Amino acid sequence: xxxxxxxxxxxxxxxxxxxxxxxxxxxxxRTAIATKxxxxxxxxxxxxxxxxxxxxxxxxxxNVVDLSGHTYVDPEDWSSHRTRYLAPIPAxxxxxxxxxxxxxxxxxxxxxxxxxxxxxxxxxxxxxxxLRVRIQDRKTLNSGGILPLALGLPALLGLMALGVRxxxxx
Amino acid sequence: MVVVAGQELRDLWLGGRGLVLSFALSLxxxxxxxxxxxxxxxxxxxxxxxxxxxxxxxxxxxxLLALLTAADAVSGERERGTLESLLVTPVxxxxxxLGKLLAALSLWAAAFVITVxxxxxxARGVGLVGNAIAVGLVVGTLLAIFLASFGFLIxxxxxxxxxxxxxxxxxxxxxxxxxxxxxxxxxxxASDLLLRLNPMTAGEHYVGKIVTNGxxxxxxxxxxxxxxxxxxxxxxxxxxxxxxxxxxxGGASG
Amino acid sequence: xxxxxxxxxxxKRYGSLVAVADLSFEVEAGEILGVLxxxxxxxxxxxxxxxxxxxxxxxxxxxxxxPHTCPTEIRRIIGVLPESAGxxxxxxAVEYLRYHARLYGQSRLGAxxxxxxxxxxxxxxxxxxxxxxxxxxxxRQRLGIxxxxxxxxxxxxxxxxxxxxxxxxxxxILSTIRRIAAxxxxxxxxxxxxxxxxxxxxxxxxxxxxxxxxxxxxxxxxARQAAAPRSGRLRVPREHVESAIAALxxxxxxxxxxxxGQPGLLKVTLAQTDGRPPEETMNAGLRALIEAGIPLLSxxxxxxxxxxxxxxxxxxx
Numbered sequence: 257x258x259x260x261x262x263x264x265x266x267x268x269x270x271x272x273x274x275x276x277x278x279x280x281x282x283x284x285x286r287t288a289i290a291t292k293x294x295x296x297x298x299x300x301x302x303x304x305x306x307x308x309x310x311x312x313x314x315x316x317x318x319n320v321v322d323l324s325g326h327t328y329v330d331p332e333d334w335s336s337h338r339t340r341y342l343a344p345i346p347a348x349x350x351x352x353x354x355x356x357x358x359x360x361x362x363x364x365x366x367x368x369x370x371x372x373x374x375x376x377x378x379x380x381x382x383x384x385x386x387l388r389v390r391i392q393d394r395k396t397l398n399s400g401g402i403l404p405l406a407l408g409l410p411a412l413l414g415l416m417a418l419g420v421r422x423x424x425x426x
Numbered sequence: 427m428v429v430v431a432g433q434e435l436r437d438l439w440l441g442g443r444g445l446v447l448s449f450a451l452s453l454x455x456x457x458x459x460x461x462x463x464x465x466x467x468x469x470x471x472x473x474x475x476x477x478x479x480x481x482x483x484x485x486x487x488x489x490l491l492a493l494l495t496a497a498d499a500v501s502g503e504r505e506r507g508t509l510e511s512l513l514v515t516p517v518x519x520x521x522x523x524l525g526k527l528l529a530a531l532s533l534w535a536a537a538f539v540i541t542v543x544x545x546x547x548x549a550r551g552v553g554l555v556g557n558a559i560a561v562g563l564v565v566g567t568l569l570a571i572f573l574a575s576f577g578f579l580i581x582x583x584x585x586x587x588x589x590x591x592x593x594x595x596x597x598x599x600x601x602x603x604x605x606x607x608x609x610x611x612x613x614x615x616a617s618d619l620l621l622r623l624n625p626m627t628a629g630e631h632y633v634g635k636i637v638t639n640g641x642x643x644x645x646x647x648x649x650x651x652x653x654x655x656x657x658x659x660x661x662x663x664x665x666x667x668x669x670x671x672x673x674x675x676g677g678a679s680g
Numbered sequence: 681x682x683x684x685x686x687x688x689x690x691x692k693r694y695g696s697l698v699a700v701a702d703l704s705f706e707v708e709a710g711e712i713l714g715v716l717x718x719x720x721x722x723x724x725x726x727x728x729x730x731x732x733x734x735x736x737x738x739x740x741x742x743x744x745x746x747p748h749t750c751p752t753e754i755r756r757i758i759g760v761l762p763e764s765a766g767x768x769x770x771x772x773a774v775e776y777l778r779y780h781a782r783l784y785g786q787s788r789l790g791a792x793x794x795x796x797x798x799x800x801x802x803x804x805x806x807x808x809x810x811x812x813x814x815x816x817x818x819x820r821q822r823l824g825i826x827x828x829x830x831x832x833x834x835x836x837x838x839x840x841x842x843x844x845x846x847x848x849x850x851x852x853i854l855s856t857i858r859r860i861a862a863x864x865x866x867x868x869x870x871x872x873x874x875x876x877x878x879x880x881x882x883x884x885x886x887x888x889x890x891x892x893x894x895x896x897x898x899x900x901x902x903a904r905q906a907a908a909p910r911s912g913r914l915r916v917p918r919e920h921v922e923s924a925i926a927a928l929x930x931x932x933x934x935x936x937x938x939x940x941g942q943p944g945l946l947k948v949t950l951a952q953t954d955g956r957p958p959e960e961t962m963n964a965g966l967r968a969l970i971e972a973g974i975p976l977l978s979x980x981x982x983x984x985x986x987x988x989x990x991x992x993x994x995x996x997x
Contacts, residue, residue, distance in 0.1 A: 294552050402463035405543055406456035413452050417445035429782045441770045507766020514731050515783040516755040
């Protein structure tokens with residue numbers, strides 16, 4: 257195919273492709289977060305409506321992705337409030353959403369917010385920038401330290417029970 | 427009441443049965459905590475879930491032991507032939523009932539005390555020790571009071587000790603079954619209502635929210651309503667029934 | 681002196697079944713009342729009503745002045761050994777008695793002291809720290825009696841205390857019961873179906889049959905109520921047999937006098953419609969022999985035994 261024909265095809269595709277939600281943009285209050293395992297953190301995302309008409313029927317959704325390639329991510333573990341149904345945003349207005357999260361695993365994850373219509377119309381969602389979150393590992397459980405407890409307490413109770421039995425039997 | 431409770435406690439603990447049961451519980455908790463502690467793939471949430479599991483086991487076992495001890499309280503004395511000697515003393519039936527209930531609840535108290543070091547070990551790394559111990563104590567005590575009172579109530583009226591123990595176990599199983607249903611079966615308002623009404627499922631849910639999800643105590647406080655009401659209602663009923671209906675013969679002819 | 685135990689028309693009914701009906705009696709302090717009756721006569725039910733285990737359907741009773749409407753007061757002043765009482769197997773006798781002493785309001789020190797003295801009294805002092813599970817039946821009954829005395833009761837109710845014991849054990853228990861009444865001045869109500877126990881131990885007897893009182897009174901009064909043949913046996917020197925028979929037959933109230941097999945042994949039958957107590961008629965016969973110069977070697981008034989009365993009355997109802 258000649259380059260002219262290719263350009264025409266792309267132009268036609270773009271012309272007839274469903275348009276992204278015009279005028280909507282998503283931004284975060286931070287670009288990166290550093291925290292420790294087990295800590296909670298919060299970031300805010302602002303959804304702006306720069307169009308000339310109110311934007312209604314929108315839903316914002318939080319997504320969590322492992323960036324390091326070896327961190328197990330179950331989004332529900334990281335945040336239990338990942339879907340927000342938005343009130344109409346007036347023309348030129350905005351709405352800011354807080355996203356509280358739990359750092360349940362160490363590693364590096366990417367977090368982003370996507371806004372899409374509730375109607376399910378086939379338009380690409382409006383996404384915000386990726387928030388890079390680095391979670392520092394910390395030792396939360398001393399596996400070696402369990403043995404004295406795991407063995408000691410039953411042994412103590414067992415000895416006490418035996419002692420009482422022998423004493424009664426005498 | 428102090429005399430009756432004191433003797434019941436002596437029979438339970440110095441007689442050896444209480445210590446044997448406590449030993450069995452500590453063995454169970456040791457296995458759970460060892461498996462958790464040596465699991466290198468454990469993530470933060472799973473550690474919280476392990477604390478939750480430990481608490482749920484302790485509450486379940488402690489409440490079970492309290493239930494079974496209470497279910498033997500009156501019907502067991504009847505069968506052993508020792509009830510009549512107790513009834514001819516000037517101690518009121520209410521004092522006898524209260525003493526026996528307190529002795530049954532001592533098994534929950536012991537279960538809780540045994541659980542504390544395990545919870546401390548598992549929860550300290552995730553900053554959960556105080557909250558976990560406190561919520562375990564509150565919910566476990568409410569459920570233990572409810573179940574012990576229920577078992578005692580059955581014991582007062584049961585025709586035999588076997589009936590009393592069997593019925594108590596059956597009811598406990600019925601209360602526990604919904605906790606094992608898959609989450610898909612727990613959707614919908616009817617299911618939600620049943621889970622809230624059942625003191626066992628409501629208590630288990632509340633502990634889970636505090637320990638696993640890190641909720642504040644007030645966030646899910648409505649789930650504590652049924653355990654609270656069940657504890658108060660059954661305790662009062664058990665004491666009134668014990669005071670009025672503790673008789674030489676159980677069953678319909680009693 | 682007011683009676684220690686008074687019952688007035690006590691009835692216990694279970695629906696249409698009347699377990700005890702119109703039970704009325706009085707027992708004085710220090711007396712031992714034997715409650716006799718066959719199995720199912722209502723003895724245990726009667727005791728359970730009097731010891732406030734069961735509430736009477738009708739009637740009233742009081743124990744040492746405490747009315748049946750104040751069961752707690754009655755329980756303070758009675759001791760009870762129930763029929764087939766059970767004992768906690770994992771306790772020692774000391775622990776068991778101390779517990780019961782404390783239930784009656786004794787202090788720890790007081791309970792300790794009374795426990796030691798009671799266990800010594802019933803012969804369990806040396807085995808006081810053994811588990812009750814190692815006790816024989818007789819030892820358990822003695823422990824039960826000790827428990828019944830732990831509060832220095834004014835009235836003691838013993839339901840079949842010798843059940844399942846060998847003769848030696850029975851003798852020991854009965855001896856203890858007599859001591860309770862004599863030394864402590866307590867009123868004892870002893871329920872049993874063994875007539876020998878009642879004859880040996882009790883000053884008064886009450887016979888129950890099918891829930892009703894068949895007879896009550898002293899042992900001899902109750903025995904006399906039976907329509908049993910009344911007779912006596914005498915022994916005189918064999919050369920005086922004929923003259924003795926003649927002398928006896930001349931006494932009013934003597935129906936017949938005859939030799940009874942063995943040399944010198946005479947049987948005297950007393951008239952049933954005489955109206956006089958048999959002892960009086962017999963005394964008249966003895967006087968006749970003495971006046972006739974006939975030596976009397978032995979004599980015994982027979983018939984009208986408690987067992988005769990018991991069988992007669994419990995079959996009649």
